[in-house]
Amino acid sequence: MSSKSALITGITGQDGSYLAELLLTKGYQVFGLVRRSSSGNSSRISHFSDDIKILSGDLLDQCSLMDAIIEAQPDEIYNLASQSYIPTSWTQPSLTAEYTALGVSRLLESIRRCKPDAKFYQASSSEVFGQPDESPQTERTAFRPRNPYGVAKAYAHWMSVNYRQQYNLYTCCGITYTHESPRRGAEFVFRKITRAAALVKLGLLNELKLGNLDAKRDWCYAKDAVYAMWLMLQQQEADDYIIASGETHSVRELVECAFSCVNLNWEDYVSVDPAFYRPDEPVQLMGCIDKIRNQLGWQPQHSFQELVELMVEHDLKALQDQP
Known part of the structure; x- marks a missing residue:
């Protein structure tokens, strides 16, 4: 069993709850970042809440992010928190940018200052492709987002890549396509x-x-998607991958x-x-999973x-x- 620790933002969401379950089965010590003022539904994690530690923090407040990282001392950090509902991104574009885009900058800078050896996963999205000029899309397909959520995710994606290149941080972006579960x-x-x-x-x-x-x-199953997220951080070198069904x-x-x-x-x-x-x-958002299948051996189950x-x-x- 592993003796690693992980910090998950968005732990009360669909992906965060499944990822926490997966990490617990692998022996991780799991920390979850939750806004103190959040009235979000914690039912997705209630059945294992005694096995994790909840830390107070907010993607709008860099000091709280640094405090959480210092306390958890995580080997791995998974950023799954964002304003992720596309219709809301049109009615609240500034809020979407603050959480989904600038929140990632704050988190990356907190990692650089407080735990630069931690491995970081950024939840990117197929919405960065918007209306692509090719289908299926690959990791090299141009970003052409067509809504505020996609724009914010594109910013977060490239900031993660830039911190990898500029500061030699281990940062990975998983370009996830729509994934579902009973917790959706x-x-x-x-x-x-x-x-x-x-x-x-x-x-x-x-x-x-x-x-x-x-x-x-x-569409693919959220449990399959979070396994891919974990797998990406187990590699020797950081890279970006599409997580999809391929159909x-x-x-x-x-x-x-x-x-x-x-x-x-x-x-x-x-x-x-x-x-x-x-x-x-x-327009025909479909992910090519050749890279993650060939390099990491992952495919939907x-x-x-x-x-x-x-x-x-x-x-x-x-x-x-x-x-």
């Missing part, structure tokens, strides 16, 4: 659909309104698969509402259908267990 927020379309299928099955919903059914996404599926396929899991015809319950169309609908099935089953059980 209900505002995201994948979870919205799997939960709706369960609600319809139980007679609690009659209609599901969606936007563009022909929109395609590269796309349409929202229509997702709906059909989710409703078939509960033996229903989706066309009887789903309607299209133009109000749900995204104005910046991404769960298929698209398996992911849909496990999420529908989870939502169905969760709703049935409610009073």
Whole structure:
């Protein structure tokens, strides 16, 4: 078992909670950075909260980041915290920039000053590609972000690369494509659909309104994604990798698969509402995983259908267990 320690920002989120679980199984001492004023949902970590240590800190406050790093003395630091909901990035672009972009600068500078030998993982995003001029995208595809979230992630990505080059810090960027799980927020379309299928099955919903059914996404399982994050920091040299499934599926396929899991015809319950169309609908965002597969031996362990099935089953059980 490992005797390493790790500090995770965004530990109460989907990825942070799965990553903490993974590190605990590997014998890590796990620290989680949480805003003292945060009213966020801690249910994702409640079942192992006694096994980790929560530190107070905020990506807006560099002193708190330095204090947390000094206290934890982590071998590895995973930055999974950000304002990550794209519609919110349009209504709160400055806040998105402060957390998702400048917050990373503060964290990198804190590492440089307080723990320069720590290995750092930055959660980058396929949104940095925006409307790419090639598909699938590789680690060399040009960044062309088309929303404030993507712009902020591009800044954070390049700052991480620059600190690696300028200060010889071990910094890695994982360009993650959309990844899902039962811990995904209900505002995201994948979870919205799997939960709706369960609600319809139980007679609690009659209609599901969606936007563009022909929109395609590269979806993978969050548990597979966080394993890739950990794997990246176990290498001798730091590098950047795309974390994706390497294939796309349409929202229509997702709906059909989710409703078939509960033996229903989706066309009887789903309607299209133009109000749900995204104005910046991404153009064939699909990641090429050749580099991470060839160099690190990583590839997704769960298929698209398996992911849909496990999420529908989870939502169905969760709703049935409610009073």
